[in-house]
Amino acid sequence: MEVGLVEMSVFLRICAILFLVLTASLLGSDAQTKLVFYLERKATFRDLDALIILVYVESGAACYYLLQVCKSPFSAWFEGNLKWPSPICLAWVCFLLDQAYITFAANSAALESSLFAVTGEKEFQWMKLCNRFTRFCIQIGGALLCGYVASFLMAVISFLSAFNLFRNYSPKRFLSLKEK
Amino acid sequence: MEVGLVEMSVFLRICAILFLVLTASLLGSDAQTKLVFYLERKATFRDLDALIILVYVESGAACYYLLQVCKSPFSAWFEGNLKWPSPICLAWVCFLLDQAYITFAANSAALESSLFAVTGEKEFQWMKLCNRFTRFCIQIGGALLCGYVASFLMAVISFLSAFNLFRNYSPKRFLSLKEK
Numbered sequence A, B: 001m002e003v004g005l006v007e008m009s010v011f012l013r014i015c016a017i018l019f020l021v022l023t024a025s026l027l028g029s030d031a032q033t034k035l036v037f038y039l040e041r042k043a044t045f046r047d048l049d050a051l052i053i054l055v056y057v058e059s060g061a062a063c064y065y066l067l068q069v070c071k072s073p074f075s076a077w078f079e080g081n082l083k084w085p086s087p088i089c090l091a092w093v094c095f096l097l098d099q100a101y102i103t104f105a106a107n108s109a110a111l112e113s114s115l116f117a118v119t120g121e122k123e124f125q126w127m128k129l130c131n132r133f134t135r136f137c138i139q140i141g142g143a144l145l146c147g148y149v150a151s152f153l154m155a156v157i158s159f160l161s162a163f164n165l166f167r168n169y170s171p172k173r174f175l176s177l178k179e180k
Helices: A004-029 A049-081 A087-097 A101-119 A134-166 B003-028 B049-081 B087-097 B101-119 B134-166
Strands: A030-034 A039-044 B033-037 B039-044
Touching: A004 A049, A004 A134, A030 A134, A049 A101, A049 A134, A087 A134, A101 A134, A101 B101, A134 B134, B003 B049, B003 B134, B033 B134, B049 B101, B049 B134, B087 B134, B101 B134
Parallel strands: none
Antiparallel strands: A030 A039, B033 B039
16 A cells, blocks of 8 residues: 555545544534523433434544544554455455445434424424524534535545555456456 | 456346335335324325435436446447547446445435334424324335345445446556556
């Protein structure tokens, strides 16, 4: 693996970590209290299951990326010295773990449930919330935007690790390694 | 491109088309009418925006896959005779279009909004629906399951097209094609 690809991938991973942490902390710190019909009501991200799941998913992804970034200075050593797992095994593991599907799905689920809070659902008598908890909703919107930026970066990273894995294979025969 | 990869990818695409069509038709045909407080109420997939979007996304994906399956008998001809777009351009286009992120996200958003229909959200006074519209909800559950199977197949197809693209590149230098 030459320097260009490693450096690009580390840079992208650090950007992704920043956006993941930003998303999780924007969501985690989001709370607003309002008087509704003489009752004090507090809206937090814990009211919507999708937002709780999103916080956990983004935090987990950030930890995994941090591990990957910490690993990368030693990757040349891994490739030279390691007998098992072989570099191609490691590339397969990275490729499978780097898939951004879970964060993308968690983001979309959170977006969907937040949209209910914005628009309500008249047919089902689900009332809208964002006319009351405006600041709360805007902060969630910002968090989701950061989450999508992070997902996009993660998709690019998954392309890079697919590139890093599959270019070791022969263009002629299926799933056979090429001679160096 | 040898025969094994083309055949596997066509087989997977046909399976994915079947599951996509099954999802869309299960959702599209889902409707239940019930008497609620002496008023007749009808629940259809059109009540939830996420389900409408899912029907469109799955139908679009099925059409795209059908085009790809129709194209594949001619792919040998494309690779031999076409000057522009070159086979590597075509492989890039397939790789980018084959990404399963959109169906996966649409599925998760639909799952999230359906979960509200199952559990309700007491804090926000969103009432649950599935105790009344049981058959309707079970059919949606089946549709979402088929949708996830389709998404999984699409993810495998996207791995195959990544393999088909990136194995043409050199394992030594970044983004340079290897000599045949």
